Amino acid sequence: MFTKLFAPFDRDATPRYRALREEARARFATLPLPTVRSEDWRFTNIAPLAETSFELPNALMESGPAAPKNKLQFHFLNGRFAPAISSPVPSSISIGSLANAPSSLPLVGKIADVRANAFTALNASFVADGLYVTIPDDVILETPIEIIHYARSDEKPVVIQPRTLIVIGKNARATVVERYFGGQTYFTNAVTEITLSDYGVLDHVKVQEESVSAYHIANTQVVMAAKSNFTTHYLSLGGALVRNEVRVRFDGEHAEATVNGLYLADGKQHMDNFTVIDHAQPNCASHELYKGILDGKSHGVFNGKIFVRKDAQKTDAKQTNKVLLLSDDATINTKPQLEIFADDVKCTHGATIGQLDATQLFYLQSRGIPLEPARRLLTFAFANDIVNRVKIEAIRAEMETRIVR
Amino acid sequence: MLTIRNLHAKVADKDILRGINLTVKSGEVHAIMGPNGSGKSTLAGVLTGKDAFEVTEGEVLFEGKNLLDMKPEERAGEGIFLAFQYPVEIPGVTNNYFLRASVNSVRKYRGEPELDAAAFLKLVKAKAKVLHMPEDLLKRAVNEGFSGGEKKRNEIFQMAVLEPKLCILDETDSGLDIDAMKAVAEGVNALRSKDRAMIVITHYQRLLDHIVPDFVHVLSEGRIVKTGGKGLALELEAHGYDPIKAGMATV
Numbered sequence: 001m002f003t004k005l006f007a008p009f010d011r012d013a014t015p016r017y018r019a020l021r022e023e024a025r026a027r028f029a030t031l032p033l034p035t036v037r038s039e040d041w042r043f044t045n046i047a048p049l050a051e052t053s054f055e056l057p058n059a060l061m062e063s064g065p066a067a068p069k070n071k072l073q074f075h076f077l078n079g080r081f082a083p084a085i086s087s088p089v090p091s092s093i094s095i096g097s098l099a100n101a102p103s104s105l106p107l108v109g110k111i112a113d114v115r116a117n118a119f120t121a122l123n124a125s126f127v128a129d130g131l132y133v134t135i136p137d138d139v140i141l142e143t144p145i146e147i148i149h150y151a152r153s154d155e156k157p158v159v160i161q162p163r164t165l166i167v168i169g170k171n172a173r174a175t176v177v178e179r180y181f182g183g184q185t186y187f188t189n190a191v192t193e194i195t196l197s198d199y200g201v202l203d204h205v206k207v208q209e210e211s212v213s214a215y216h217i218a219n220t221q222v223v224m225a226a227k228s229n230f231t232t233h234y235l236s237l238g239g240a241l242v243r244n245e246v247r248v249r250f251d252g253e254h255a256e257a258t259v260n261g262l263y264l265a266d267g268k269q270h271m272d273n274f275t276v277i278d279h280a281q282p283n284c285a286s287h288e289l290y291k292g293i294l295d296g297k298s299h300g301v302f303n304g305k306i307f308v309r310k311d312a313q314k315t316d317a318k319q320t321n322k323v324l325l326l327s328d329d330a331t332i333n334t335k336p337q338l339e340i341f342a343d344d345v346k347c348t349h350g351a352t353i354g355q356l357d358a359t360q361l362f363y364l365q366s367r368g369i370p371l372e373p374a375r376r377l378l379t380f381a382f383a384n385d386i387v388n389r390v391k392i393e394a395i396r397a398e399m400e401t402r403i404v405r
Numbered sequence: 406m407l408t409i410r411n412l413h414a415k416v417a418d419k420d421i422l423r424g425i426n427l428t429v430k431s432g433e434v435h436a437i438m439g440p441n442g443s444g445k446s447t448l449a450g451v452l453t454g455k456d457a458f459e460v461t462e463g464e465v466l467f468e469g470k471n472l473l474d475m476k477p478e479e480r481a482g483e484g485i486f487l488a489f490q491y492p493v494e495i496p497g498v499t500n501n502y503f504l505r506a507s508v509n510s511v512r513k514y515r516g517e518p519e520l521d522a523a524a525f526l527k528l529v530k531a532k533a534k535v536l537h538m539p540e541d542l543l544k545r546a547v548n549e550g551f552s553g554g555e556k557k558r559n560e561i562f563q564m565a566v567l568e569p570k571l572c573i574l575d576e577t578d579s580g581l582d583i584d585a586m587k588a589v590a591e592g593v594n595a596l597r598s599k600d601r602a603m604i605v606i607t608h609y610q611r612l613l614d615h616i617v618p619d620f621v622h623v624l625s626e627g628r629i630v631k632t633g634g635k636g637l638a639l640e641l642e643a644h645g646y647d648p649i650k651a652g653m654a655t656v
Contacts, residue, residue, distance in 0.1 A: 363493035366453050367503070367563065368481035368511035377506060381497030388497075 002122055002159070003029070005056050013128035014099045017108065024114045024124030031118035043301040043333040044272040049215045049241060054187050057151065057158035073146045074131055079160035081129050092139050093174075098130040098163065105132060108165055111193035112221040117245075119217050123161045123191040130163030133176060137169035137197070144175040144205075144392055149190070151182035151214070162190040168200035168228070175203040177392065181238065182211050190218040196228035198252065203231050205390060207398075210238035212267065219245045224284075226252025233390045234261040234273070237402060242271040248286065249278040250312075261290040262386040264403070265298035265330075272301040277317060279308040282342075285316040291386050292323040293379055293403075294330035301333045306347060308340040315342060319349040324382045326356065326375070373404075380404050406431045406468060406602050407571055413462035413627075414451050421447040423627035424463070431570070432599040436613055436638060437606045439624035440646045445606045446490060448624070449575040452604075453487040454480055467571070481507075482514030484570030488560035488577050495547035500559065503547045504529065504566055511567060532565045536592045554585030561592040572596070572603045578612040590615030610642035623649055 006025060010018070033050050034041040057078035067073040067087040074095065075082040081097040089095045098108060114121040131147055151160045166176055180188055188210060196202055210216045216239040222230055234244055248257045263271045277286045292300040302321040323332045336349040356378050364374035380387075380403040387399045407429040414422040421444045429435055439445050451458045452465065454477035465472040467483055475483065495503065508528070509519040520528065533540055538558060548556050557577055564572055574593065578586050593616050597603070605616055613621070613635065621637040622629045623646070631637065631649055641649075 360493050360495055362455055362477060363489065365477035366481055366487050367507035367567070368478050368514060369506055370478045370510065373506070373510065377498060378495070381495055384497035
């Protein structure tokens, strides 16, 4: 179905990544789209996506105000970089379309493995545009870099293949926010590759608020060098069928990763969170907290894998998934998966599923707060555990508004 | 202000209240005492609309309106406040946030404009000062990790901010040492006024040394069996509830 799009895509695309695209396409041909018979996709049926015929997107007009000067905003419209409405790049860092990336940036496609995953191979089959972000050694960037993807189908459903490469140098520090939204039915198939050098620090936030009929599949893949620190907050609000994959691999010792997620689903939304933390080196720590809030007939999935390799002694890994069910018809499947091959490690995992507390509700009502706002307040209280850890105040406020209304 | 007539209520098919009659006028402080299981907390729950209790007979009028038809939040809007025996912890919501939602819900109910953040902060700071409430408690999650004394003070603080017409204090002294109890009583006394009535529910007389009531009612087996002035509390302290119960049996 997607293969018919390859030739028309190449007519417009830079030849620069042709070899990568060809390799990915060859791989994609051998990887069937996953079904519920595959263990990693047991609870997520992608049939509605697989049965839809997607087109390449039209270019959208770069309209709207220029990005404010004090911000670092980089806009993509239907998958294409929109420099006219994006911020100028300060000289201390390097950001731009992958099409124009410096030749010294050979990392594209090296972190997210096209061999492992049909959707990652599909994304790489369309590599051309996308954003690269390079924070050179010792540069500390205070202003968050915002990567904003807007997608819209005008007639037939379109597929966009956002691709981002984030390279954090030695001792460098940055914050990156990815944001996805749009209109009508479309399919976002995003791949984000992240690499951190020794002592590098990245605070990553993803705000996914796709349209309610959109498909969103994302693979965020991270490789961490010694003593680096990576944090992500994956905030999922939109989309009809959503699959969020986060894969972190420790490639050096004494590195620390925090992988947090919040997913809010209502109606018939389906949100699948799939994480892999690969403790391939000793002395690393990972903290993982996912919280789900499910209303209506929504379906949530949490599948958290932690690998502790044979030599990865002194690993400290913690994984927690907590779910709040707001309706009797909502469903959650949660599956922790720990595979530990080292003997001197600390690994814990836990899952809880609960409902709003009647005593707390009555307490709020007795203080004058009507039942519905009281329910929303308690829902926000549940989410706050994650929201409060996001360092960007504007995103915290946005989440509060979304939940409390 | 409050008129309770022949109130009967049950919990899970067990009759708890069996014909309560009580009239409370503004400015008055009524103490309700009684042994465990006499129905004290049930009465507080029925007045505030806790749905575990089913009213089977009787009526309750608050300023002429039928209270039993109202939802808990409407009762709060009308000016009824319950200081909980066991204040509820709400992790993830700061005291400040919760109180602002509460104040603005009540204002909305009364058709008053909501307070913005600045106006609210001013109100809260003024009240915190009067009650010697440490301001850092406002930034902490509602009752989470609070000591017993802090929880009860927080109830009184909410009461001060909401300025209710009728305050119901359910065993506010339970679990407090004498200093904490004094501090709470001081807060309550600061809120006494001619426009405000209070119902103080307590098992022990000692709280009433500090919050001196105008009337003392003894509740036993779901009925008020004796009413007197503040001296009645001392009598109960000296002789216990048994003579009253025994007196009932012989009547």
